[in-house]
């Protein structure tokens with residue numbers, strides 16, 4: 009036969025949920041015995057009284073006991089006048105008789121020595137067995153088999169009470185039945201009288217001793233065990249028969265005792281010690297079980313708890329009857345008993361119906377169970393599959409979403425790049441465009457005002473898109489070729505807002521990337537590319553000049569160095585007319601004629617005669633310059649609709665014809681005849697060179713370049729081009745330089761068109777950049793030039809001076825770092841003067857830190873800012889200040905978002921802002937980038953802004969990523985490819 013444990017409702021054992029459904033508390037009751045003769049003799053008084061069927065009350069109100077509870081409630085309480093029958097009926101019968109239904113059960117008697125445990129348990133055992141037999145008699149349809157066994161645990165030894173030998177029994181752990189007592193005698197009961205005989209044997213076998221409290225004190229724990237098997241009579245011999253099988257334990261515990269009270273000694277003391285120890289373990293088990301089975305349950309600490317494990321929180325219904333002596337003299341033990349009872353009352357057990365099945369029935373049962381479990385497994389599998397497919401779908405959706413985001417971001421990046429390229433191009437071009445614009449008086453209705461209000465629908469994007477200011481400065485190009493339609497860009501550019509800027513979805517870093525591109529400096533590459541283009545076109549322009557002005561007349565002496573050009577241009581720029589923002593032609597002419605090796609003013613020709621003489625050496629000066637004059641006049645006539653911003657014809661004429669008083673220009677040619685002469689010669693000449701030269705804004709850097717320690721562009725000293733007689737520079741040569749020949753591009757005689765607007769613009773572009781890059785010591789001139797010498801014919805053919813930025817010389821020169829610092833300080837000043845957005849400054853500041861390859865950027869920035877400073881009007885300044893304030897407000901908000909309260913407080917302290925002052929964040933943001941002369945302040949400002957907008961990670965590393973750091977010393981502007989770490993020389 010196999011055994012399956014079923015719940016009482018018939019469900020299969022092992023189902024936790026159903027098991028929990030059968031959870032029931034241990035039935036706990038209290039029985040007070042009457043005061044015994046000894047107690048009465050001692051005039052002891054009862055302290056305890058049962059005030060109802062469930063509550064026992066402590067009657068004595070001694071002050072020292074006032075803190076202890078006086079009333080205890082249990083399932084049942086029985087007073088001293090209650091019979092054992094009543095106790096059985098109300099406190100044990102239901103539990104005990106579960107055994108006939110196949111449910112294990114246990115009835116315990118717990119209490120101090122001499123409290124009436126044995127007295128009670130004897131009665132209950134008899135009543136139970138009597139009722140069992142009564143039940144059997146009433147249920148004739150079932151066949152019952154009763155087996156009896158009895159044991160005692162004496163001094164921690166298990167003894168079989170049905171055997172006369174005293175050999176202790178071993179305990180074994182059975183996986184199915186739990187702890188079993190090995191070789192214990194189990195007697196199948198014939199009848200009720202048979203059991204009575206056996207009970208008598210047990211009583212006789214049990215260790216009993218006399219103590220001062222109990223003449224017949226039980227010195228052991230006694231467990232009487234009755235096993236009840238039952239099966240339906242009709243299936244008794246059937247293969248499919250099943251049997252209910254359960255055990256009922258009658259546990260008469262030894263009584264707890266105090267040695268002092270029992271006057272124990274010797275063997276009794278030892279017994280008492282074992283008794284108390286095992287009872288202590290039982291109490292611990294009960295206490296732990298009462299707290300929800302947390303922690304280790306010390307069943308194995310004693311044989312008692314080990315044997316009764318199933319009854320203590322296990323699968324047996326359990327009833328505990330706690331016996332107490334109500335005598336005042338036993339109050340401590342009584343309270344201990346009540347405490348144990350109280351804990352036991354919290355313990356739950358799980359009762360199950362134990363079904364013994366025949367092998368065949370067991371197989372069938374197991375097959376059903378197997379099918380059920382397989383079914384469960386399938387369900388789990390399908391659930392798991394559905395979970396997997398769900399997760400897969402989620403992932404696919406996520407991938408799809410990310411793909412979409414990537415596409416959008418890529419598109420935005422491309423747009424930004426495209427826009428940036430154009431903007432950066434304009435950064436280099438705007439000077440030219442402005443000058444062209446001014447000279448030609450293009451039909452712009454008015455000057456562009458504030459930078460940021462021109463092209464963006466929202467301020468936020470404007471703030472961090474400072475290059476837009478360049479857009480505003482080159483409206484002239486907005487409807488031109490090469491994608492320079494900024495209005496179009498405006499449409500393509502998504503509107504943004506401060507909220508977007510600050511939103512979680514768009515991090516400041518992303519925002520920067522979105523509108524700046526991954527790195528705004530990437531656009532510089534395009535500058536280089538455009539250098540090529542524009543120079544190419546400039547060469548065409550030069551060829552045009554050649555054609556019109558008989559370049560054969562130009563000899564090597566007419567070649568001017570770029571340095572001179574720059575000096576001249578700067579000079580011109582310094583003395584421009586305030587109204588037109590342009591130098592007068594006279595000034596320019598003077599400048600052009602200024603020898604490079606001398607101070608501008610000092611070296612100018614001191615008289616008209618000198619000037620005339622100088623000019624007479626070459627027609628080129630009278631060819632090119634008047635060409636520009638004509639152009640300017642022509643344009644003025646065409647677009648003279650804005651007198652406030654554009655020079656009128658008269659103004660222009662005045663500008664041209666009247667030297668500025670305060671300027672050495674008084675030595676310049678001033679007669680109409682000279683001017684006419686110039687015009688007549690250069691009428692058909694391309695406009696570009698001179699126009700550019702007129703308005704080219706130059707930074708103070710060019711003044712520095714005059715100094716010897718500053719690398720500057722020069723022709724090779726050995727070259728004939730550098731001969732002393734070259735001091736008398738000719739404008740045509742300057743023109744050539746200005747037109748971009750210095751940049752690198754070889755010219756082709758047949759590759760240009762004269763008087764071309766495009767050529768003009770390209771020339772402007774080229775010149776806008778020419779000054780940025782021309783600087784070199786010992787630079788080489790195109791080999792063909794050098795080899796051929798300065799013969800005019802050869803020069804005409806190979807008019808292709810090549811300039812190289814010599815980073816090596818820069819790098820090797822300790823001057824570069826000094827110069828870099830100077831330039832940077834200068835830029836910082838200009839940023840401040842021009843209200844350049846802080847984010848832009850920060851980005852620039854972080855990216856460019858003194859690498860030799862930074863020089864070009866620094867130059868470009870200086871030029872851009874220099875020009876910007878000169879052109880910014882009051883309205884512009886007010887507007888840009890507003891925008892700047894707005895930017896600071898945004899940074900202020902970002903500070904709240906980016907920094908914790910602690911971090912902010914640290915910042916306030918660092919920046920000297922009182923922690924209790926109002927608008928602390930705004931105070932801090934208003935201090936950023938303000939002390940332009942304190943580099944520490946600037947660095948800290950940059951670091952803070954970078955952290956706020958998320959560009960802290962930028963620096964040289966980022967620059968290298970975009971290919972802006974060069975490992976080779978020399979960079980040929982012609983093949984200016986920023987992405988090549990080893991750019992080749994021409």
Ligand SMILES: Nc1ncnc2c1ncn2[C@@H]1O[C@H](COP(=O)(O)OP(=O)(O)OP(=O)(O)O)[C@@H](O)[C@H]1O
Nearest residue numbers: 041120121122123124125126127222225226262263
């Ligand atoms: N409810 C009761 N009514 C009358 N007499 C009782 C009652 N309970 C116990 N007694 C008597 O008290 C004495 C001690 O009882 P009993 O031996 O059952 O105590 P015990 O708790 O088993 O003691 P021990 O732990 O020492 O074995 C016995 O003489 C018993 O007849």
